Amino acid sequence: MLRAHGLACDRGDRRLFSAVDLSVSPGEWLQVEGANGAGKTSLLRILAGLAPVAEGLIEWEGRPVAEVRDDYHARLLYLGHAPAIKEDLSALENLHTTAAVAGRPLDEATAMAALRRIGLKGREDLPARVLSQGQKRRVALARLLCSQARLWILDEPFVALDVAAVAQLCSILDDHLSRGGMLIFTSHQAVQLAGTGASLRLGTPPAPREGAA
Numbered sequence: 257m258l259r260a261h262g263l264a265c266d267r268g269d270r271r272l273f274s275a276v277d278l279s280v281s282p283g284e285w286l287q288v289e290g291a292n293g294a295g296k297t298s299l300l301r302i303l304a305g306l307a308p309v310a311e312g313l314i315e316w317e318g319r320p321v322a323e324v325r326d327d328y329h330a331r332l333l334y335l336g337h338a339p340a341i342k343e344d345l346s347a348l349e350n351l352h353t354t355a356a357v358a359g360r361p362l363d364e365a366t367a368m369a370a371l372r373r374i375g376l377k378g379r380e381d382l383p384a385r386v387l388s389q390g391q392k393r394r395v396a397l398a399r400l401l402c403s404q405a406r407l408w409i410l411d412e413p414f415v416a417l418d419v420a421a422v423a424q425l426c427s428i429l430d431d432h433l434s435r436g437g438m439l440i441f442t443s444h445q446a447v448q449l450a451g452t453g454a455s456l457r458l459g460t461p462p463a464p465r466e467g468a469a
């Protein structure tokens with residue numbers, strides 16, 4: 257379980273948000289919402305350990321993240337809003353490179369199956385620079401299918417995806433949740449996911465929301 261209390265974030269000379277509380281348990285999702293500039297990316301980067309927090313405490317499995325940093329990072333997958341893929345490498349090579357950097361071996365069959373499920377069948381060996389924006393997003397999202405991480409933190413995962421890819425991604429997220437995974441994501445669009453969900457709106461007090469069936 258991930259739990260955060262009293263989070264505050266400063267950017268430049270501004271306090272972006274304060275007193276943010278959240279929690280996500282196995283099988284649950286949290287959608288972070290808010291206007292452009294409200295601090296959604298900043299919050300996700302803080303939760304992923306990529307940006308400093310001004311105030312507050314983040315706990316993983318009941319212990320401060322600072323005390324269990326290695327375990328937390330081993331169980332976390334963060335995807336930023338940019339695809340973060342290498343243009344000169346193929347989709348397949350990108351998956352292998354990301355896995356190697358993370359120190360998690362990836363077999364060929366798993367990588368190929370991930371690219372096919374995400375709709376890149378026949379595009380596996382093309383250099384990423386010739387892929388469309390949506391296809392590049394799919395390469396990044398294929399990492400989800402190669403991951404054993406329990407907590408997924410995804411910044412705008414639906415951006416640039418067509419209708420079919422949105423449905424594929426929802427199915428991947430539902431599978432993750434049904435296996436007891438946890439999900440925190442940002443999106444400007446309404447998303448229907450399985451399991452129990454909540455929304456956290458930055459700029460206004462958090463509003464509980466029933467999970468979609």
Ligand SMILES: Nc1ncnc2c1ncn2[C@@H]1O[C@H](COP(=O)(O)OP(=O)(O)OP(=O)(O)O)[C@@H](O)[C@H]1O
Nearest residue numbers: 267268269272290291292293294295296297298299
């Ligand atoms: N290093 C920085 N220095 C100064 N201001 C920053 C810095 N990083 C981010 N900001 C500002 O913090 C605010 C929040 O940015 P953030 O990317 O978290 O917003 P967001 O809610 O994700 O926005 P969007 O919906 O547009 O993606 C913005 O006004 C941004 O310009």
